Amino acid sequence: MKPVSLLAMAAAALVAVLPPAAAQSYPSKAVTLVVPFPPGGGTDIVARLVAVKLAARLGQAVVVENKPGAATAIGAGAVAKAAPDGYTLLLSGSSTYSIVPALRAGLPYDPLASFSHIAVVAKAPLVLLASPAAQAASTDELLKRAKATPDGLMFATFGNGSGPHFAGAMLADAAHVKFTAIPYKGSAPALTGLIGGEVAFTFDTVAAGAPHVRAGKLKALAVTGDKRSELLPEVPTYAEAGLAKASLVSWYGLVAPAKTPEAVLSRLTQELTAVMADTEVRKTLAANGLDAAMLGREAFQQLIRKEMAEFKDIAQRASITLD
Structure with missing residues (x-):
């Protein structure tokens, strides 16, 4: 075998074990966590708790930004249109992901196609x-x-x-x-x-x-x-x-814009898993009547599909419409 071939093989092996550049550099600046509700509610409580703990693990600030309005569509729509780089995330409740989409067409986001789903972090x-x-x-x-x-x-x-x-x-x-x-x-x-x-x-x-x-x-x-x-x-x-x-149980899920790099999603999932296992986080959530959870991407998406179908059926039979 020629020496140049050996060098090529060594280089290829080195590339294979190196983590993607996005994972190496992310995050290099503050992350914005959008909450499509006013301050003070259940979603805001979960978001601020997660933000503090996630920031400590990421080594960068995680800033909560409240964007209420239009049955959460303003905040969710803004995140759907944000750059898919992991620096703009959405934490919202099941109303954003399954209830509102089941009742209203023409939203500025699709609960499945517009986002890279990370995890359901709490149940209410x-x-x-x-x-x-x-x-x-x-x-x-x-x-x-x-x-x-x-x-x-x-x-x-x-x-x-x-x-x-x-x-x-x-x-x-x-x-x-x-x-x-x-x-x-x-x-x-x-x-x-x-x-x-x-x-x-x-x-x-x-x-x-x-x-x-x-x-x-x-x-x-x-x-x-x-x-x-x-x-x-x-x-x-x-x-x-x-x-x-x-039995209807509300829940809170964290997403990024669609097409966010896999390396970034993996980093967020890894750190979020540790956050939701934190004893202090679990105790704080319990004190607010919430249960800590960690449902990954596939389970998150399956939950949305299941609930949207159920809510559409219930809404039709009960004549439920949005204001």
């Missing part, structure tokens, strides 16, 4: 909350009341097409009862209306509902998901109440 079980005026100490009692009410019990939503709206439609379908959805402009107004007896029940995050339950202002009847909440350990799950098929 919901709690079924009843007003004292509903006089229901259990889910079974609430459903019996609904069956005895000709026009169906009224329940609060955060607006048409919101998570609580779907949760109510799923419960009505599973229990073969009728409910009337009353839209409020978010969690706080809905809870105020519920406490005041304007509606019989609503659905909200455990973190939002737990303080009112402890204060005796509301009754927690059941939590979605497959386990009881650490914040409300005395409250049964939907499965325990025989309503597993009606």
